[in-house]
Amino acid sequence: MQILNTRRHFLKTSAAIAAATTLPQWFLDESSHAATKPLGPNDRPGVALIGCGGRGRGVAREAAALGQMLAVCDVDETNLAQATKTWPDAKPYADFRKLLERDDIHLIINGTPDHWHTLVNLAALKAGKDIYSEKPLTLTIDEGKRLVKAVRESKRILQTGSQQRSDKNFRLACELVRNGRLGKLKHINVWLPHGRREGPFDKMPVPAGLNWDMWQGQTPAADYMKEKTHVTFRYFYEYSGGTMTDWGAHHNDIALWGAGFERSGPVRVEGKSLVAMIPGGFSAASEYELTYTYPNGVTQLIRSTRGNDWKGSVLDKTLQQHGVRFEGADGWVFVTRGRIEASHPDLLTTPLPANATRLYASDNHMQNFFNSLGSRQQPICDVEIGHRSASACHLGVIAVRLGRPLNWNPVAEEFIDDKEANTWLAREMRQPWSYSMV
Ligand SMILES: NC(=O)c1ccc[n+]([C@@H]2O[C@H](COP(=O)([O-])OP(=O)(O)OC[C@H]3O[C@@H](n4cnc5c(N)ncnc54)[C@H](O)[C@@H]3O)[C@@H](O)[C@H]2O)c1
CATH class of the missing domain: 3.40.50.720 (NAD(P)-binding Rossmann-like Domain)
Structure with a gap:
């Protein structure tokens, strides 16, 4: 009897363990x-x-x-x-x-x-x-x-x-490139509005009603300065990456879309800051120049321009405006918000053939998201596209801060044989704000 009870207990227990370790999907x-x-x-x-x-x-x-x-x-x-x-x-x-x-x-x-x-x-x-x-x-x-x-x-x-992915001009530019309308793609020029170079800033008492500790979250604990918070946070490396990430997330995203590397990335990145930042002021590079190389040999030059202010509005029409120019063996196309231009007018006016490669079409970014909620199909700017576009910008920020060329493996998403650069893939998170909190 005693043996039977023990055996029954054993069977019950082992069944419970099996169930607990293999919960059905x-x-x-x-x-x-x-x-x-x-x-x-x-x-x-x-x-x-x-x-x-x-x-x-x-x-x-x-x-x-x-x-x-x-x-x-x-x-x-x-x-x-x-x-x-x-x-x-x-x-x-x-x-x-x-x-x-x-x-x-x-x-x-x-x-x-x-x-x-x-x-x-x-x-x-x-x-x-x-x-x-x-x-x-x-x-x-x-x-x-x-x-x-x-x-x-x-x-x-x-x-x-x-x-910008839900804007017809950008889609058209990328479809022209993808369909060889410019001949073989050779080079991409990306101009981003220059950032702000100001400071040093004064520390101030934290305003009533602002939870400064939670605002800072995972970033290093710092004295409060009003420039660090609303809107201008993006000019501090601690919270962002300057216009390289702010505007880069738009224009580098389009460069990747047109070049066909939206789920991959460059293999080599090098660049430099063109001005020294002011100690105690904005810490993300405000003016910079970078060269990227893609696996097929296409190169991309990313430069900050003083033709636009940091919000993107035009400052000086005689200077280069922010945007993306794809350059092929037979012509170029330049695209920015509200404007598309090409080396020859027929590049834009001749329709693409019926069998042309067409890209994901959306004319309203929020509506496209809501459509996906119902269909459960991917939206136009799904998580991987968002991640790869941000990654392309982070690579530039890291290259500028390290001040040397970097070789990138876009499949493993690691720098090649470069222990030091690989430590820049993550940042130290200030506890308790870390992955374990969510
Ligand atoms: N897609 C675009 O064209 C576009 C344009 C402007 C800004 N943005 C992006 O939007 C984001 C916000 O930019 P913004 O200019 O509105 O900045 P903002 O500083 O004006 O607004 C951010 C808000 O988030 C709040 N906040 C901070 N930590 C929080 C937390 N843990 N929980 C809840 N709220 C918190 C802040 O107090 C602030 O009110 C940025 O990432 C920026 O890059 C995108």
């Missing part, structure tokens, strides 16, 4: 999305905005027209109040983790500064939310690798906010 899938109510065919998705600055609110307005704005979140009460004024029915939150617990929120708009994009996005995926995330998608290449994996595993939709 359907159960795992279901549990990972347990925090979100399924969306019926006629339901408007529940939307939440995390990061209520100028861009977040702008993009959220587009999403609010297609879904229901249910929640807004910011670590700064002033910007949070602006958002609640726009959407009085949306519930305000100071911590995105609390907001993500809600089961009626289907998607988030991530309008936080660059150093918060990935941790917020990873937490949202865990809570079963779809994501429209502002560009540059990541702060480091390591973040991007993890994010791509997490999106794929969770089967969520992520649209990167590089909205």
